[in-house]
């Protein structure tokens with residue numbers, strides 16, 4: 601990993617708005633992590649995504665929100681259904 605990438609606060613490139621960034625991730629079929637403020641704005645059924653639970657103890661994951669760029673939030677993981 602390059603040092604510059606390690607210092608980047610988030611994987612969202614500068615100058616990109618959240619909608620276009622999420623649209624790119626959806627087009628590529630990538631998994632999304634969205635916080636409780638952002639996920640109601642994402643029409644996951646329209647794009648073939650489903651909220652995914654990884655563990656029996658929590659229905660959330662801890663990660664950086666792909667929508668608002670907040671770090672280490674309790675997020676819902678959305679995975680593209682095949």
Ligand SMILES: [Zn+2]
Pocket residue numbers: 634635636637638639665666667668669670
């Ligand atoms: Zn968010």
